[in-house]
Amino acid sequence: MPFVRRAIALWREIEAESGTRLFHQTGVFYAGDARSEFLSSSMASAAVYDVGLQILDKRSEVTCGLRVPADWTAFVELEGGFVEAERAITAFVEVAKRAGARLLTGTKVAAIVPHASGVEIRAGGETIHVEKVVVAAGAWTGELVPELRPHLAIERRVLHWFADPTGACALSAGFKPFIVEAGDGIEFYGFPSIDGRGVKAGEHDLRVGGASHVDAADALDRAVGVDEVARIAQMVRRFLPGLEGPTSSAVCMYPMSKDSDFILDRLSERVIVGAGLSGHGFKFAPAMGEALAALALGRAPTLDLSYLSLKRFG
Numbered sequence: 001m002p003f004v005r006r007a008i009a010l011w012r013e014i015e016a017e018s019g020t021r022l023f024h025q026t027g028v029f030y031a032g033d034a035r036s037e038f039l040s041s042s043m044a045s046a047a048v049y050d051v052g053l054q055i056l057d058k059r060s061e062v063t064c065g066l067r068v069p070a071d072w073t074a075f076v077e078l079e080g081g082f083v084e085a086e087r088a089i090t091a092f093v094e095v096a097k098r099a100g101a102r103l104l105t106g107t108k109v110a111a112i113v114p115h116a117s118g119v120e121i122r123a124g125g126e127t128i129h130v131e132k133v134v135v136a137a138g139a140w141t142g143e144l145v146p147e148l149r150p151h152l153a154i155e156r157r158v159l160h161w162f163a164d165p166t167g168a169c170a171l172s173a174g175f176k177p178f179i180v181e182a183g184d185g186i187e188f189y190g191f192p193s194i195d196g197r198g199v200k201a202g203e204h205d206l207r208v209g210g211a212s213h214v215d216a217a218d219a220l221d222r223a224v225g226v227d228e229v230a231r232i233a234q235m236v237r238r239f240l241p242g243l244e245g246p247t248s249s250a251v252c253m254y255p256m257s258k259d260s261d262f263i264l265d266r267l268s269e270r271v272i273v274g275a276g277l278s279g280h281g282f283k284f285a286p287a288m289g290e291a292l293a294a295l296a297l298g299r300a301p302t303l304d305l306s307y308l309s310l311k312r313f314g
């Protein structure tokens with residue numbers, strides 16, 4: 001929770017710096033069977049950190065016709081919300097450029113070679129000499145930093161967009177991001193439709209191995225299977241029957257750490273890593289950036305990062 005709150009404060013800072021609205025503090029709707037461990041641990045954590053919860057005991061209070069059984073637990077976590085990811089990336093890039101960053105887009109880093117007096121980055125036929133390097137290469141991290149491979153796994157995941165013909169699931173209609181514990185440790189989640197783009201929905205599944213395991217990021221199968229579409233469509237029919245589709249789908253990757261928590265650490269004096277974001281890293285991006293910058297600059301981090309260090313894996 002301290003990391004979440006720090007991220008929210010920093011989203012507000014980057015909004016002010018970039019003049020762009022990025023974080024919508026709408027609250028997040030949670031629902032699940034009353035015995036759901038996920039819900040009880042979310043409620044316990046809210047109690048520890050004094051996060052406001054609005055317990056919903058009348059299903060009529062649920063927005064957008066999101067249907068959950070009357071005997072389920074349902075609440076709105078009031079501090080939560082969502083970030084507009086594409087706008088956030090544009091804002092980060094603009095602010096970084098203004099601060100003097102040099103961006104090499106469409107350029108593959110072939111190797112990172114630390115030595116006694118610095119680090120060589122070989123990219124696009126050029127060798128760049130720097131004092132320190134922060135590696136945040138998502139599912140490709142293991143290729144650039146092989147030492148991390150034993151701690152990481154790559155899992156294939158699919159995201160879908162559904163049409164909202166009545167507009168009831170629009171941000172402007174008050175629809176909130178939602179997380180529904182759908183059983184088997186899988187959370188069905190989604191975000192409100194913005195500018196008529198439709199509701200983004202998927203299954204947050206932290207399991208590792210099996211059919212969704214990916215050996216190497218570039219070997220990812222990006223074709224969406226008929227069974228994958230049928231599965232999410234069934235989930236949407238069950239919980240959000242007013243939606244239609246999916247109208248489109250996209251395949252992406254969860255770079256998983258062994259405990260599904262992030263790895264923010266110094267691999268050596270000169271190489272700092274932000275890895276294993278395990279499918280839930282985006283919302284923390286500015287807090288993670290701040291933490292990685294502190295590690296690179298040898299400054300005391302704003303928050304305790306010890307639980308995110310590599311030491312926890314022994």
Ligand SMILES: Cc1cc2nc3c(=O)[nH]c(=O)nc-3n(C[C@H](O)[C@H](O)[C@H](O)COP(=O)(O)OP(=O)(O)OC[C@H]3O[C@@H](n4cnc5c(N)ncnc54)[C@H](O)[C@@H]3O)c2cc1C
Binds near residue numbers: 108109137139140141
């Ligand atoms: C389906 C899905 C749903 C998600 N939903 C959420 C959510 O609801 N909330 C949330 O907080 N997070 C969510 N996430 C997770 C979030 O998107 C990631 O945690 C976050 O984007 C990770 O950022 P990153 O910069 O570490 O990695 P990435 O976004 O993967 O970026 C890594 C970048 O490094 C580049 N790169 C890699 N290797 C090289 C190289 N050799 N040379 C040059 N460039 C290189 C890649 O091209 C890429 O652009 C979701 C992820 C998925 C897949």
